[in-house]
Amino acid sequence: MGRYVFKLSDVGEGIAECEIATWRVAVGDVVTEDQPLVDMLTEKAAVELPSPVAGKIIELHGEAGDMIAVGSPLVVLEVEGAGNAKDEPPKNEPQKKISSPPAGGRGQGEGGGGAAAVSVPASAAAPAARPSPPAPLPQAGEGSSSVRRPGEKPVAAPAVRQRARDLGIDLRLVAGSGPAGRITHADLDSYVEGAGRVAASTQAAPRTGVEDIKIIGLRRRIAEAMQRAKQRIPHFAYVEELDVTELEALRIHLNETRRPEQAKLTLLPFLLRALVQVLPRFPQVNATYDDEAGVLRRYAAVHCGVATQTPNGLVVPVLRHAETLDVWQMASEIRRLAEAARSGKATREELSGSSITISSLGALGGIVSTPVINAPEVAIVGVNKLVERAVFRNGVVVPRLTMNLSSSFDHRIVDGYDAAQFIQAVKQRLEHPATLFMTEAV
């Protein structure tokens, strides 16, 4: 038997460190060659690392959320034959952990949970949001308790349950201060006192729980990107109202007459089409700005990021070379990218390299938004909700479908005047949709 040390290999793109997303194995597991060991998160995507050898897992280095440097040992396996490492006492190898967020509940030792009165340490707070570390025996501290999830039965001794029923109190509304969230007689007393009267069954319990959740994985990526963008980029917003009555009529007509294989059109392909037409006149808007090098990179192509909500958070897949696609192709590409993003299958290429970004919340779009620029880009265009309004036309009030575009620009690169010109040009195209399909420069 030998020891085989599996080190984090270079995952490309000059990445120096990766975050552990999810362990797929635990100490003691016997794995076959090519069996996935761990999911690692790079800047953009999750990468599944398979085992190069068959063997038994004897050490795992790091927990979910830890940053691991390329070249650091990640997994130690016991393998047939010599392995690739000298025999050494296990667990003594220093772990090249670069940074780890403050420990949550999981790592706390006995008694470490703190008898934090009613407030609830993070121990079991969000098992769904956080993959389990591979610790074979989780150590719940003496004082640790847990938040009741919806539908979970409150823990209380029979006498407490009986008394609660006598008092007409639904124990589901009462916070438990005891171990494992157990509701004590004292909890019941303080609930009754707090409610001020005994017939308290309609009074909601004060919500006293506090949950600490480690921000890791995609959420950390989002947080870092947003903070970077807002700290470094002087944003300014520009909002304009569009009359999309004609565009909607066209869209509905096209959808009614589309071929079965064609994806249903939303407003986004038309907006993209307008951007494709207009951006050549505003090259500084379709660009990325490397503020450290002091270089603005302007793109001939339109690689449009499409902000997409996924179960784990915001992801921006990129529709490449929008200028080569017609609206139908754009619609199906947007749909494909959104599905890939939601299912976590989008590749790193599909999640990077955008030159401008659009954002739409559909019916949730509100009337105005102030989108955050997808750095290092310099512009983002947001779509607000479509609404029928009374509008004056030739002195007569008529119903029109209107919609706002809310955009943000990097004021270091884009002047207010240019931004306004740019949005006005987009507005012209969308209000007169026939012009969207004219080939000559308008």
Added chain:
Amino acid sequence: MSGKITTQVLVVGGGPGGYVAAIRAGQLGLDTTLVEADRLGGTCLIRGCIPSKALIHVASRFAGLQQLSVAPHAGIALKSEPDFDLPAAIQWKDGIVDKLSTGVAGLLKKAKVRVVHGTAKFADAKTCTVQTGDAPVEITAEHVILATGSVAAGLPQLPWGDGVISSTEALSLPALPKRLVVVGAGYIGLELGIAFAKLGVEVRFVEALDRMLPSYDRALVRPVEQWLKKRGIEVLLNTKAQDVARANGGLRVTVQTGDAAPQDLACDTLLVAVGRRPNTQGWGLEHMALTMDGAFVKVDAQCRTAMHNVWAIGDLVGEPMLAHKASAQGEMVAEIIAGKRRSFDPVAIPAVCFTEPEIVAVGLSPDEAKAQGIETVTGQFPFAANGRALTMDAGGDGGFVRVTARADNHLVLGIHAVGAHVSDLSGEFAHALEMGARLEDIAHTIHVHPTLTEAVPEAALGALGHALHI
């Protein structure tokens, strides 16, 4: 007995559900009437739990003595084989039943409950006529608690009579059969079959499913399987009993295992123990306009039926069909009728099999917890490492205690055990679960040495990763 009774509470059935409901209602000052067609005590006392445990006790003692006559053990030897007199044993058992039944009557009297003997027939949900020995009595009640219990389920291809018996008859046989076939390897069939095997009867089990005791996980059942195997007691799994016929002064049972050719089993008595069904026939349930839940009467968490002020408890309302569940529901309903706020929400309803060895199940098994998406830790402690078990010759049956807890906060979700005498540990298990105990609570409770109970904190310590004695 007067021809008409008007009462606040009418309890139908004098079993562990009904008589407890009546006692509690009486204690609470409610004018209470209980109707029972048979003797007080119900299936549990008259033809279930109590008599079967008496028989099991007798069988175990006899088997122990017999063993000593063959092989002296621990310094004790018997010069000749012990004799067994079944009628005398039955008489002893009946004495216990009589004592307890009389005791129930005394308790009811003390609680000022009026007892009417006879079969109730409901004309509507609040009115019934009881055919007593003398004259029919009409009872009208504000509240009706239905506690009619259950009856042994039969199989149409194995009609009762002529040596085909249910558990009821098995507890009062006039003589021991030489060969017994038990159809159904659930807890009733196994408890009785094992007892008869200990009394020297040649026993075979026929089970339609692919395993015995399907409601218990395999690890718990294994020691029972081993006990049967060691004694050469055959358990035909995946086997259906198809037919029974009289032959050569005995019975011939035709069984088929899977798709194999049918085979005949010769026996003197055929015990059909394929479960129990709620007793819903013959007392006018159909006139009460109740909503059913399959074969059972449908009730809510307060044991309310669909009809205002008609309540149902025990075996009549669903699984588990256990006396202690019925009693808990009966007590609760009486208190609700008396104006208290109550709800039936136990953390666990403990279950025990008085097999050889015994099995206890309280709460969730690791598999059941997993099925609910709960991450668990478990600890198991074998009785082979428990001193007291060894001093009682109870360490060699493969028994153990297993504690299952939530991995995140160590809340104990289930405690299971198999082994000699473990039924007496079930109270501690249930208590721990109802109190919301964590592994640490059990592990840090000092248990008496030397007792079997020491295995419980050891199992909890095992789940915490530092068992002391293993």
